[in-house]
Structures are given as structure tokens and as C-alpha cells.
Amino acid sequence: MRFLPLILKSIRRNRRRSLLTIGGIGLSVFVITALLSVEAGFASLFNSTGESTLNVYEKGLACPITSRVFDSYLSTITSVPNVVGATGVLRGLYSYQTKDHLVTVSGVDFEQFRRVKHIVVGEGSDTDFAARGDGALIGRRLASDYGWRVGQTVSLIEDRLTFQVAGIFSSDDKTYEGGVLVHKDYLSRIKRDEGRSTYLIVTVTGPSAIAAASRTIDSALANFPKPTTTQSEKAAKELELMALGEIRQMLSLMLIATIIVSIFGAANSVSMSVRDRTREVGILRSLGLRKSHIMQILIGESALVALIGGGIGLAAAAALLTSAKSLGGMIPLVLPPAYAIAGMGIALAIGLLGAAVPSLNASRLKIVDSLRLVD
Amino acid sequence: MRVPLKYNVRSLLQRKSRTTLTILGIAAVVAVFTAMVGLGQGMAASFAKTGSPDNIVVLQKGAFSLSLSSLSRNSGDVIRYVSHVRKAGDRILASPELVIEPWTTAPGSDKPHFMSARGVSSTFFSVADTVRTVEGASGVGANRVLVGLGAQRKLGGVRVGDTIGMFGEPWQVSGIFEAKGTNLEFEILADLDNLMRAAKRTEYSCYTLKLDSPDVAERAIALLENDRRVLVTAMREQDYYASSAKVYAVVANVGLLVSLIVTLGAVFGGMNTMYTAVAGRMREIGTLRAIGFSRGSILISFLAESLLLSVAGGVIGVALGCFANGLRLSVGVANIRFVVGSGAILGGLALSAVVGVVGGLLPARGAARMTIVEAMRRI
Numbered sequence: 001m002r003f004l005p006l007i008l009k010s011i012r013r014n015r016r017r018s019l020l021t022i023g024g025i026g027l028s029v030f031v032i033t034a035l036l037s038v039e040a041g042f043a044s045l046f047n048s049t050g051e052s053t054l055n056v057y058e059k060g061l062a063c064p065i066t067s068r069v070f071d072s073y074l075s076t077i078t079s080v081p082n083v084v085g086a087t088g089v090l091r092g093l094y095s096y097q098t099k100d101h102l103v104t105v106s107g108v109d110f111e112q113f114r115r116v117k118h119i120v121v122g123e124g125s126d127t128d129f130a131a132r133g134d135g136a137l138i139g140r141r142l143a144s145d146y147g148w149r150v151g152q153t154v155s156l157i158e159d160r161l162t163f164q165v166a167g168i169f170s171s172d173d174k175t176y177e178g179g180v181l182v183h184k185d186y187l188s189r190i191k192r193d194e195g196r197s198t199y200l201i202v203t204v205t206g207p208s209a210i211a212a213a214s215r216t217i218d219s220a221l222a223n224f225p226k227p228t229t230t231q232s233e234k235a236a237k238e239l240e241l242m243a244l245g246e247i248r249q250m251l252s253l254m255l256i257a258t259i260i261v262s263i264f265g266a267a268n269s270v271s272m273s274v275r276d277r278t279r280e281v282g283i284l285r286s287l288g289l290r291k292s293h294i295m296q297i298l299i300g301e302s303a304l305v306a307l308i309g310g311g312i313g314l315a316a317a318a319a320l321l322t323s324a325k326s327l328g329g330m331i332p333l334v335l336p337p338a339y340a341i342a343g344m345g346i347a348l349a350i351g352l353l354g355a356a357v358p359s360l361n362a363s364r365l366k367i368v369d370s371l372r373l374v375d
Numbered sequence: 376m377r378v379p380l381k382y383n384v385r386s387l388l389q390r391k392s393r394t395t396l397t398i399l400g401i402a403a404v405v406a407v408f409t410a411m412v413g414l415g416q417g418m419a420a421s422f423a424k425t426g427s428p429d430n431i432v433v434l435q436k437g438a439f440s441l442s443l444s445s446l447s448r449n450s451g452d453v454i455r456y457v458s459h460v461r462k463a464g465d466r467i468l469a470s471p472e473l474v475i476e477p478w479t480t481a482p483g484s485d486k487p488h489f490m491s492a493r494g495v496s497s498t499f500f501s502v503a504d505t506v507r508t509v510e511g512a513s514g515v516g517a518n519r520v521l522v523g524l525g526a527q528r529k530l531g532g533v534r535v536g537d538t539i540g541m542f543g544e545p546w547q548v549s550g551i552f553e554a555k556g557t558n559l560e561f562e563i564l565a566d567l568d569n570l571m572r573a574a575k576r577t578e579y580s581c582y583t584l585k586l587d588s589p590d591v592a593e594r595a596i597a598l599l600e601n602d603r604r605v606l607v608t609a610m611r612e613q614d615y616y617a618s619s620a621k622v623y624a625v626v627a628n629v630g631l632l633v634s635l636i637v638t639l640g641a642v643f644g645g646m647n648t649m650y651t652a653v654a655g656r657m658r659e660i661g662t663l664r665a666i667g668f669s670r671g672s673i674l675i676s677f678l679a680e681s682l683l684l685s686v687a688g689g690v691i692g693v694a695l696g697c698f699a700n701g702l703r704l705s706v707g708v709a710n711i712r713f714v715v716g717s718g719a720i721l722g723g724l725a726l727s728a729v730v731g732v733v734g735g736l737l738p739a740r741g742a743a744r745m746t747i748v749e750a751m752r753r754i
Binding site (some may be wrong): 019031062100264268365 | 376390393396397399400403404406413429436437438439442443460474475476477478479485486488489490541542559574575618619621622625626631634636637639640641646647648650654655656704706
């Protein structure tokens with residue numbers, strides 16, 4: 001700590017280099033934090049599932065949105081022991097303006113749906129939604145992505161599905177916050193898909209009842225025209241995300257590549273700053289400073305520069321994430337405190353690792369050699 | 376104008392660790408960039424080539440994709456007999472298909488794979504004329520399937536005679552097919568009625584029609600879409616795949632964007648190196664000026680030094696990026712191959728040159744602007 005004034009002075013003395021290094025590390029931390037946040041978004045989708053909730057899908061299908069089960073199954077399901085309630089959701093995949101702006105529309109029986117999913121209508125009102133046949137509630141994330149307001153009429157490409165925005169909602173199930181809720185009979189009329197749902201949501205008395213209830217439901221429906229796969233909501237979502245394939249692995253690879261690039265950059269910049277100051281190191285040594293002191297000064301400088309850069313990168317990432325909120329409405333972008341700390345930790349690690357070798361070399365140099373050296 | 380290039384090369388060699396670190400830093404970003412361009416090209420290649428110009432697909436009106444479309448069996452009575460559909464002898468080249476995405480297991484593992492299966496009749500093989508069996512039998516039969524080359528890789532290299540699992544039933548692989556590197560190669564082909572029974576489906580997903588020529592496509596599409604007896608959308612097969620490719624292209628674009636942001640970091644690094652190089656060689660610059668090199672020579676010489684650094688990094692980066700060639704990324708049912716071709720290689724080299732010029736310009740200008748006296752006096 002007593003070397004802090006010296007460290008600050010040397011950072012300020014070569015302002016241009018410090019700024020460039022700070023900029024480089026800032027960019028890296030920005031990218032790293034943004035990638036981490038996408039990863040956190042994926043994770044938040046799993047973690048927001050109901051603990052005593054089951055999903056019933058058509059058996060054997062990998063792509064959940066292509067599943068179709070009959071609404072008539074609901075009466076069979078509600079007679080299964082430990083089942084509290086059940087409702088069907090008809091999902092449709094649509095796009096807004098261009099084909100790459102996906103919108104997931106869920107047709108629900110709102111009264112029933114509210115009993116299994118916690119929905120809080122912020123702007124607008126749920127009575128307006130109930131009153132209008134073509135009303136819609138828009139998930140908080142999707143609304144901010146596409147800038148949809150209460151009272152607006154929105155038209156999607158496929159089926160020219162049109163709805164009136166009656167309210168903006170938030171939910172503790174983050175998957176719905178990226179989509180649209182409409183009345184199920186309205187959606188099934190447009191899709192000409194009446195009497196069927198994409199999946200059924202079933203609530204049971206508690207987490208311990210999940211396994212037995214799933215088995216009972218599947219065996220009760222085994223001889224119906226479409227057999228089902230019933231599993232906990234969490235397991236169903238994990239499979240759903242598996243369908244996204246190796247995108248997550250690609251993100252982690254890019255994360256690693258970014259970190260490697262930053263370490264090269266930081267190591268380079270520190271080694272240059274050390275090299276420039278070889279004579280200075282000689283003078284400091286001849287004044288009586290130990291090798292360990294030299295290490296402290298050089299590594300301290302690098303760590304401080306890295307932390308400043310990291311802080312700026314983190315701030316920029318946080319600003320971007322709060323303004324973007326989500327990736328295409330699908331994946332929420334959040335920055336949990338643990339990830340912010342991880343971002344700073346990575347910055348610090350870049351600074352320390354980059355400084356390690358050059359400072360070790362500088363501290364090992366003989367005083368005579370370092371004083372004699374002319375670059 | 377003389378440029379002391381030999382001097383620049385020697386200076387780079389003099390400072391080995393700095394030169395190496397700068398080159399490696401640039402190499403890393405260029406490698407990532409090259410791989411991402413390769414991914415984008417791979418996507419473009421798999422989707423753009425899919426479909427024949429004289430084929431159109433007919434799907435349920437408003438359906439987002441083939442697997443989300445359903446057409447009743449009797450809609451075929453209207454669709455098959457639309458004008459301009461080609462005939463081969465007595466056969467009308469209209470192929471009803473079921474496109475579905477089952478969890479599929481390969482032999483020796485319980486891990487389910489996300490695959491796309493297509494139930495087809497014998498007409499399909501006359502309509503989808505890119506399909507060619509490369510191994511085993513051609514054609515599908517009772518619980519016997521053909522597996523595309525891409526699907527074969529995704530299923531861990533299943534071979535003819537192996538048994539795969541779909542919808543809780545065993546299916547024997549009777550052949551492996553290729554389809555000129557198109558999207559179809561990601562699929563498993565099964566017998567239409569067989570697959571419909573196994574999947575408990577009663578409706579088709581789509582019809583693929585082969586027309587008399589590509590020129591009549593617009594007319595056939597209009598006839599189908601205006602027919603009040605069915606509610607369908609029709610489009611050229613190529614247009615269908617091009618628009619579904621857009622969804623996948625987002626992945627490659629995000630990758631490209633990230634790699635470009637990281638590249639900006641490499642520009643900072645290169646600039647840092649060049650400023651230090653100039654700062655450490657003031658007296659040398661003064662000497663060069665004193666023995667007759669002009670300001671322009673100095674500017675170009677330092678710019679060249681920066682370019683040399685960055686292009687050396689670029690060459691290494693592109694070489695590393697080439698290792699990505701042929702790698703595969705599974706996204707949904709697709710399994711996209713990285714195609715690091717001439718475009719990606721030139722792009723990577725161009726990017727490294729840009730890094731060199733942008734990173735070197737300001738330091739080189741600083742070096743050139745100095746007066747001789749000022750430069751000689753510096754330590």
C-alpha cells in the first residue's frame with residue numbers, strides 16, 4: 001500500500017499507454033460480462049420453474065412447440081390422485097416484421113392459467129384483457145424489446161395474427177415474460193387447431209408427488225390416440241434448451257478466446273512499461289528497495305490498471321444489458337452480482353497474470369545491468 | 376522515396392517478447408474472426424443450396440415452419456392436381472411429406488438427439504432430385520430408414536445395419552444418402568405411413584411439387600393460394616429454406632459481432648506496441664532523418680512495421696482459424712459445418728491489415744512529425 005503514490009504516478013506518467021491498456025481490458029471485460037449474462041439468462045429460465053408443477057407433452061417429440069395433446073385429457077388428469085389443477089396452453093411460433101424476430105404466443109384459459117402461474121399485470125389491466133376477445137397480455141421483456149404499448153394493435157406475419165395489447169405483465173416464470181398471452185379460443189380459431197393444446201400444465205400437492213403423478217398420468221393416457229410424456233416442469237425446460245444445441249458451448253468457447261486475447265494484451269502492455277523503466281528499477285533497487293518491493297510496484301500497477309479497465313467495461317455492459325433487457329425476447333439478459341464480481345475477478349486475473357513474468361524478470365535484473373541499459 | 380524497411384524488420388526482431396506477444400494477440404482475434412466468418416459461410420451454404428428451382432413447397436397457411444404445418448390427407452386431392460405439376464409417366468410428381476422432430480437414440484447410448492425426420496412416399500425420390508444414396512439400399516420401407524450424411528455425423532456415425540430409436544420403436548438404417556451438402560442431409564427419411572403411425576399423426580406436414588419448369592412457379596403458387604377448397608401457402612423451395620436460414624444466421628452474426636468488438640481490443644494493443652516502439656527509438660528516428668530520410672519515409676516505415684506485425688499475426692490467426700474448417704455446430708436440428716474458404720481467409724487477412732493500419736497510423740504520424748533536433752535530444 002505504501003507504494004500506491006508511486007504506482008499512481010507511473011500510471012499517470014505514460015497516460016497514453018495506460019489509457020490504451022485500460023481500453024483494451026475494458027473491452028474484454030465488457031464482452032466477457034455480456035457473454036456471462038447471456039449464460040445467466042439461460043440459467044434463469046430453468047430456475048424460475050414451479051416446484052410442484054408438471055408438464056404434459058406429446059410423447060417422443062424433441063421440438064416442444066410441435067407437440068399437440070387433446071384438451072379432453074384434462075378431465076382424466078384432474079381425477080389422478082394428488083393433482084390440484086390442470087390447464088392447457090396452445091403455443092404458436094410467429095414472427096414480427098421480419099422472420100428473425102420471433103414471438104412466442106401462448107393461448108391460455110386465463111382464469112385457470114392464473115391459478116398455476118403467478119402473473120402480475122403492471123401497465124394496463126387484466127379486466128381489459130378478459131373483456132376483449134382479441135386482447136393480449138405482453139411479457140415485460142418482449143414489450144420492452146419491441147416497444148409495444150398498452151392500447152396498441154400488433155399484427156404478426158404468420159396467419160396475420162392480430163391482437164390488442166391490454167396489459168404488460170411480469171411473472172416469476174421467466175419464460176412467459178418473453179412472450180405473448182392471448183385467449184386460447186381466439187388462438188385456436190386462428191390456427192384452426194381447436195380442442196388441442198401444445199402442452200398441459202398440471203399442479204400437484206407438492207414436489208414429492210411429482211414422480212408418482214407423472215407415471216399415473218402417462219399410464220392413464222397410454223391408450224388414448226396420442227400418448228404423453230409427463231415430467232417436472234424443470235426437466236421439460238432443460239430438454240427444451242437442449243434443442244438450442246451447442247450455442248451455449250460456442251458462447252463458452254468465445255469467452256475463453258476473449259480472456260486469452262486480453263491476457264496477451266495486458267502482458268504486452270505491462271512488459272513494455274516494465275522495459276521502459278528498467279533504469280528506474282535499477283535506481284529504486286540502489287536506493288534499497290528489495291526485489292519483492294519491485295514486484296509489488298509493477299504488479300500493483302498492472303492490477304490497478306486492469307481494475308480500472310474492468311470497472312469501465314462492467315459499467316458499459318451493465319448499461320447495455322439494462323437497455324436491451326433480452327436477446328430477441330427469448331433469453332433474459334440479467335447481470336447477477338455474482339457475475340459482476342466474476343467480471344472484476346477476471347479483470348484482476350488478467351492484470352496479475354500479464355504482469356507476472358515481466359515483473360519477475362525486471363526484479364531479477366542486476367542493479368548494474370539495469371542502470372547501464374539503454375533502450 | 377526510400378523506406379528503411381530492413382531497419383524496421385531488425386527492430387522487430389530486436390524486441391522478441393514484445394513482438395511475439397503483439398503477434399499472438401492479433402493472431403487470437405483473427406483466428407476467432409476467421410472461424411466466425413466460416414460459420415456464417417457454412418450456414419449460407421447449407422441453406423442457400425437447399426431446394427431445386429423447379430420445386431415448390433405447399434404448407435398450411437400461416438405455419439411458421441414445415442414441422443409446425445399440418446395438411447389434411449384429402450387436401451392432396453386439390454394440391455396434386457394443380458396445373459403445371461410435372462408428370463413422369465402416370466405418376467404426378469407431388470410428394471406428401473410428414474416433417475417431425477423426434478428424440479432419437481443411436482446404438483450404444485441412451486442420450487437422445489434432437490433430429491428431424493421426414494416421412495416420404497416413393498414419389499419423393501423423383502421430386503427431391505438431389506438425394507443420392509451413397510451406401511446401402513436406396514428407398515425406405517417398414518421401419519427401415521435412410522440417414523443423411525449430416526444426420527449420420529450427429530448420431531455419432533451410425534452405419535448401415537445399425538438400429539436407431541424414434542417414438543419408442545426400433546428403426547433399421549438401410550442406407551446413407553447425400554443431398555449435395557444441403558439442409559436435407561440433416562434429416563432421417565422414413566416411410567410416410569410408417570412414420571405417421573409411429574408418431575400418431577393423422578395429417579401431413581406439406582407437399583413438395585415438381586413443376587414443368589421454374590418459370591411457372593409463380594402461376595402455380597397463385598393457383599394454390601387462391602383455391603378456396605384448401606387454406607395453404609406455397610413458395611419456392613429455395614425461398615422457404617432461405618427464410619428459415621435467417622433464424623440460424625442470428626447465431627453467426629452474434630459471433631461475428633463479438634469477434635469484431637474483441638478486435639477493437641487488439642487495435643488498442645497494436646497501438647500500444649507502436650507508440651512504445653516510436654518512443655523508444657526517438658534518437659534512431661532523428662538519426663534516420665539526419666542522414667536524409669524524409670518525413671514521408673519515416674511515416675511509411677513505421678506504418679509498414681505496424682502492418683508487418685499485424686499481418687504476421689493475421690497469417691498465424693488465419694492458419695489457426697483453418698483448424699475450425701470442417702468442425703460442426705449443432706443448432707436445433709441443423710448441424711452446421713464451418714466452411715473456412717477463401718472468403719474467410721481473405722477476410723481474416725484484411726482484418727489484420729486494418730488492425731495494423733489503424734493501430735500504426737497515429738504513432739507513425741507522431742514519429743514523422745518530430746523535428747530532427749527534438750528527436751536527437753530525447754533519451
